[in-house]
Amino acid sequence: MKLMSLYESILKEKTFSIDLDVDLIYRFGGFKQFIDEFDAGKFPYKASILNGRDVEFAQFDSSKLKTPQCKRAHLTNPVTIWCGLSMDSGHSNYYNTNGKLIHLSPEVQILQYAYGILPKYNLTTNQEKLITNGVSEHYMKIVIEHELSHWLDDTMHNFHIRKDTDKSYAAKRDMRLHGERDINTTQFEIDAQVHGLKALKASMSDREWNTITTEELFYMYPSLHAINQILINRYDEDESVKWQKKLLTRMAREGLLGRRMKTFAKEVD
Numbered sequence: 123m124k125l126m127s128l129y130e131s132i133l134k135e136k137t138f139s140i141d142l143d144v145d146l147i148y149r150f151g152g153f154k155q156f157i158d159e160f161d162a163g164k165f166p167y168k169a170s171i172l173n174g175r176d177v178e179f180a181q182f183d184s185s186k187l188k189t190p191q192c193k194r195a196h197l198t199n200p201v202t203i204w205c206g207l208s209m210d211s212g213h214s215n216y217y218n219t220n221g222k223l224i225h226l227s228p229e230v231q232i233l234q235y236a237y238g239i240l241p242k243y244n245l246t247t248n249q250e251k252l253i254t255n256g257v258s259e260h261y262m263k264i265v266i267e268h269e270l271s272h273w274l275d276d277t278m279h280n281f282h283i284r285k286d287t288d289k290s291y292a293a294k295r296d297m298r299l300h301g302e303r304d305i306n307t308t309q310f311e312i313d314a315q316v317h318g319l320k321a322l323k324a325s326m327s328d329r330e331w332n333t334i335t336t337e338e339l340f341y342m343y344p345s346l347h348a349i350n351q352i353l354i355n356r357y358d359e360d361e362s363v364k365w366q367k368k369l370l371t372r373m374a375r376e377g378l379l380g381r382r383m384k385t386f387a388k389e390v391d
């Protein structure tokens with residue numbers, strides 16, 4: 123037992139193996155049905171999306187999860203998992219440490235474009251790519267794995283996310299950033315981004331993965347594209363390069379770096 127925990131602490135950077143639970147939430151959370159209908163050319167819940175009303179597909183607690191790591195986390199830190207369409211743009215996916223909630227939804231803005239509610243005529247080809255990728259099985263699985271990994275990371279590493287949130291709340295300021303300028307470049311966010319990338323890689327063959335450039339990768343994982351834009355717009359290109367360096371280094375360590383992911387993504391549109 124002791125040996126095991128020493129081993130685990132040495133491998134602290136090792137990612138969680140939770141593919142089974144990502145699939146389970148994708149199916150039981152109603153996302154599979156939603157995306158299947160969408161892919162079949164239907165526009166499920168169009169009226170709700172048009173009127174800005176949230177839609178709940180399913181809500182269950184973490185006792186449903188099957189992988190050893192999620193089962194273990196459930197014992198010390200059970201959470202409710204909310205699955206549906208959240209109309210709160212920019213805040214539809216999160217792990218709320220004090221509310222013990224994992225909230226999962228496709229990005230509403232992407233849905234609004236995909237459904238033709240927002241006009242597409244002024245979008246570039248690349249922006250269209252973001253929309254297509256944003257309403258897809260691979261993107262929902264990225265989102266699920268990202269948020270599940272925050273919950274596991276918090277629970278298994280001494281509730282460091284909760285502690286940071288509480289301290290920041292007490293001091294009436296934003297989340298402590300541990301020397302970083304932006305929350306998206308903190309170690310714990312990069313960890314979750316790497317989990318999202320794991321889910322993305324699992325959705326394709328190694329051969330296919332090796333044809334993708336860093337820039338193309340960001341279009342397939344629209345949140346990474348958004349982060350890159352935020353870093354360039356809010357700070358400068360150096361901030362983006364610094365973040366990408368850290369991300370690609372972590373990816374290399376986890377065996378996730380494709381052969382063509384050797385240069386940084388620059389393009390912003």
Ligand SMILES: [Zn+2]
Nearest residue numbers: 268272311314
């Ligand atoms: Zn995150």
